[in-house]
Structures are given as structure tokens and as C-alpha cells.
Amino acid sequence: MTTVRLYGLTRGYGSYAQVLRGFWTAFVRHGYGFDRLATVEIAERSDEEPPPPTADAGIFLGPPIACSALHQHAEHRIRCVMVAPNSDRLPEPTMKVVNQNATHLLVPSEWAATVTARYTDKPIMVVPHGVHEDFQPLPAPGLERMYEAGELRLLHLSSSTRERKGTLVLIKAWRQLRRTLPEESRLWLVVAAETRAEILDWCTDEALSLEHLGILIMPRLGSEQEGASPAELAKVFASVHAVCQPSRGEAFGMVPLEALACGVPIVATRVTGHSQWFSEPIDGAVPIATGELDAIDDLAGARAPRVHPYHVAEAIRWTYEHWLKLKAAALVNAPDIRLAWSWERQTTEFIRWLEAQA
Numbered sequence: 001m002t003t004v005r006l007y008g009l010t011r012g013y014g015s016y017a018q019v020l021r022g023f024w025t026a027f028v029r030h031g032y033g034f035d036r037l038a039t040v041e042i043a044e045r046s047d048e049e050p051p052p053p054t055a056d057a058g059i060f061l062g063p064p065i066a067c068s069a070l071h072q073h074a075e076h077r078i079r080c081v082m083v084a085p086n087s088d089r090l091p092e093p094t095m096k097v098v099n100q101n102a103t104h105l106l107v108p109s110e111w112a113a114t115v116t117a118r119y120t121d122k123p124i125m126v127v128p129h130g131v132h133e134d135f136q137p138l139p140a141p142g143l144e145r146m147y148e149a150g151e152l153r154l155l156h157l158s159s160s161t162r163e164r165k166g167t168l169v170l171i172k173a174w175r176q177l178r179r180t181l182p183e184e185s186r187l188w189l190v191v192a193a194e195t196r197a198e199i200l201d202w203c204t205d206e207a208l209s210l211e212h213l214g215i216l217i218m219p220r221l222g223s224e225q226e227g228a229s230p231a232e233l234a235k236v237f238a239s240v241h242a243v244c245q246p247s248r249g250e251a252f253g254m255v256p257l258e259a260l261a262c263g264v265p266i267v268a269t270r271v272t273g274h275s276q277w278f279s280e281p282i283d284g285a286v287p288i289a290t291g292e293l294d295a296i297d298d299l300a301g302a303r304a305p306r307v308h309p310y311h312v313a314e315a316i317r318w319t320y321e322h323w324l325k326l327k328a329a330a331l332v333n334a335p336d337i338r339l340a341w342s343w344e345r346q347t348t349e350f351i352r353w354l355e356a357q358a
Contacts, residue, residue: 002358004032005054005076007069008061013227014159015254019082020061022130022343029344030351057354060102065094067101078357082106082127084251084273085115086164087298095119106350108252109276127350128276129252130343134230137263137334138238144324147241150182152320154267155240157255161194163297166246166269166307171199173246173312175213181320187215188240230258237262241327242319246288246312248296248304250274260284261338263331265323267315271305277341284330288315 004027008020058076060067067081081102083090098105098120105124107113113124146153154174158165167189174187191199196217203209210217221228221236228236237243243259243266250273256266257277267286270278278285291306298304319326339345 001032002057002078002354003055004057004059004354005074006059006061007067009063013229013233016062018132018230018254019129022132023059023061023347026130026343026347027351030348056357059106064098065091067098070101078103078354080104080106080125082108083112083116084108085112086162086249086251087296087302087304088115088293089299089302090115090119091299092119109273111272111275112251125350125353128341128346129254130346131254131258131261131338131341132230133338133342135234135237135258135261136338137331138234140238143239143241143327147323150184152181152185152242152323153188153240154186154316155188155190155236155243156245157190157243158195159192161192161198164247164249164304166248166312167191167195168199168202169307169309170244170246170312171202171213171215172309173316174215175208176309176313177316178213180317181214183214185214185320187213188218189215190218190221233258234262237264240264241323242267242286242316244268244312244316245274246307247272247274248290248307249298252276256285257337257341260330261334261341263327263334265319265326265330267312267319269305269307282337283333284326286315286319286326288312 006020006023009016010020011017054074055076057078058070060070060081064081064083070076070079079102081098083098083105099122102122105116105120105122106127107116107124108127108129110126113126116124156167156170158167221233237259243256243264245253245256245268247253247269252273256268259266265284267288268274268278269288269290271290289311291308293303294306296302296304
């Protein structure tokens with residue numbers, strides 16, 4: 001068996017930490033035994049600590065710019081680095097470091113592979129992300145009663161201040177919908193503090209208030225330092241009618257897939273990384289129409305599919321009108337999502353390839 005060490009961020013529940021935990025779980029279930037030194041918290045290990053045991057393969061799942069840790073901690077014959085673009089461009093300084101340290105590149109979607117291929121001559125393997133087993137349907141008391149009384153609760157999550165998550169486009173769409181949705185409907189935004197400031201600036205420029213728009217900005221879920229665990233986030237999903245992610249640029253896009261695993265309807269785009277799991281219709285999922293590539297504030301000259309507030313509004317309106325059927329379909333489909341998109345299943349092909357390198 002090829003020996004393996006995983007590198008990444010172990011603290012909290014951000015995307016890097018979630019991916020590391022997902023790979024860890026998958027390798028363990030495929031028969032790999034890891035001791036407590038099997039993963040390295042990037043930049044946390046002191047020089048005085050003894051180096052961990054070496055391994056045939058080092059799998060780097062943290063910020064790619066830090067992947068030189070593959071050499072700093074041990075020597076590995078196989079060095080894989082996960083790369084996750086957010087537009088049609090990647091930062092060249094980062095890719096220079098990646099190309100200097102990696103023997104193979106991993107990406108979470110076919111779309112990400114097409115972007116990454118322009119920046120490397122190293123082999124690229126598509127290893128999609130998975131869904132943590134704690135994302136599962138939970139009791140949702142009162143949701144149907146709220147809906148029948150004319151209330152819609154819509155949730156949007158973003159840890160980015162950039163355009164790629166479509167947060168401001170969603171707010172503009174919601175503004176349009178205030179004329180047609182019931183008065184008590186609410187849009188819950190879980191966003192970074194910087195994004196909150198940008199939203200407030202926009203409201204000021206438009207002479208609007210969040211209260212008038214029916215928008216609630218929530219603080220970071222879970223603890224301030226670590227964020228929300230999958231179990232905690234599943235409870236939040238269970239308290240809303242739908243999750244809306246009108247993303248323009250995703251390497252994969254875990255949030256809407258996690259919501260579907262919880263039996264919660266989603267409203268989402270089907271482009272960039274979302275296309276890895278939303279290329280075909282999914283029960284309980286409402287697609288948002290998108291346009292041609294257009295400029296995006298990711299990197300200089302970067303582009304991503306255009307998302308218009310009108311199309312977001314239309315998808316949300318359709319979701320409201322058909323929510324009972326969407327919710328029932330999402331609940332029926334949730335077990336299949338959880339099985340098909342488990343970390344163990346999504347990493348199987350990659351792990352088999354590693355085993356063949358022994």
C-alpha cells in the first residue's frame with residue numbers, strides 16, 4: 001500500500017478544513033491508518049518538533065501558495081496539490097509555487113481542470129469534493145405552517161467579499177421580489193464582516209434599509225473562531241425553506257449540495273464548479289439562468305458567467321410558488337445525494353490510483 005500524508009488546515013470549519021477532514025475520513029475508510037501526526041497544520045508546527053514519519057505520497061489540501069510545506073516537513077515521491085479556481089484565471093505567483101513543488105495537481109471539478117490546464121504541464125486529476133455525513137434531514141417544525149401563512153425564509157452563505165458568490169445580485173433580485181412575495185418573507189444572509197459593510201453602503205446609495213428589504217444579516221455561524229460544524233449547519237438548513245447560491249465562480253460549490261443532502265431545496269446556478277453536480281436536473285433544485293462570460297473582480301482580466309438579478313428573482317419566485325413539491329422531492333432525494341456524494345465515494349478513484357503507485 002502506498003503510504004500517504006495529508007497536509008492542510010485542521011482548525012475550524014472553513015472550506016480548507018472541511019476538505020482535509022473529508023479526505024481524512026475517506027482514506028481511513030479505505031483502510032489507511034493515520035496517527036495524530038498524519039496531518040500537518042500549515043505554519044503551526046515549530047522547528048523544534050521532530051518531523052513526522054515520511055510517506056510515499058504527500059497530499060496538500062490547504063492554500064496552494066503554501067504547498068512548499070510538502071518539502072519542509074518530509075520528502076514525498078508523489079506530491080499532489082489541490083487547486084481551486086474561482087474564475088477563468090489563476091494567480092500566476094501561486095501557480096509558480098505549485099508547479100515547483102507538485103508532481104500532480106488535483107482539482108474538484110472538470111471546469112476547474114480546464115482552467116488549471118492553462119497554467120501547468122503537470123498531470124491534473126479531478127477529485128470532486130464530498131458531503132460530510134452530518135449533513136442529513138432534520139425535523140423542520142413550523143416551516144410548512146409558515147409557508148401556508150405566506151412566509152418564505154431564504155438563506156444565502158458567503159465567506160467572500162468578491163462577486164463570485166453573487167451576493168449583491170441576490171440582494172437586487174430580492175428587492176425586485178418585495179413587490180410580489182408576502183410581506184413577512186425574509187432573506188437571511190450569512191456573510192463576512194467586509195461584505196456586510198458593502199451591503200450597507202449599497203443600501204445607503206439606494207436610500208434603502210435592510211429592514212425595508214426584509215433582509216437579515218446574520219453573524220458567522222458557530223463560534224467566531226471556528227465557524228459552524230456540519231451538524232450545526234444542518235440545523236440552520238432545517239430552519240429555512242430554501243438555500244440560494246447564485247454563484248458566478250465556484251471551484252465546486254459545497255453549500256448547495258450540502259443543503260440538498262439535508263433535504264432542503266436549493267436555488268443555484270449550474271455553471272463553473274456547480275456543473276460538476278448540477279449538470280442534469282436534480283429533484284428539489286431550481287436552476288438560475290446565466291449569461292455569457294463577463295468581467296469579475298477575482299483577478300485582473302478574469303471572467304465568469306454573467307448572473308442577472310432578473311433571472312435570480314424568477315428562480316426564487318418559482319421556488320416560492322412550488323415549494324411544497326420541491327421540499328417533498330428534496331427530502332426523497334436526500335439519501336441518494338448523501339450516498340452518491342460521500343467523501344468516500346468521491347475519492348475512491350484517486351485512492352485506487354495512489355495504491356497502484358506503490
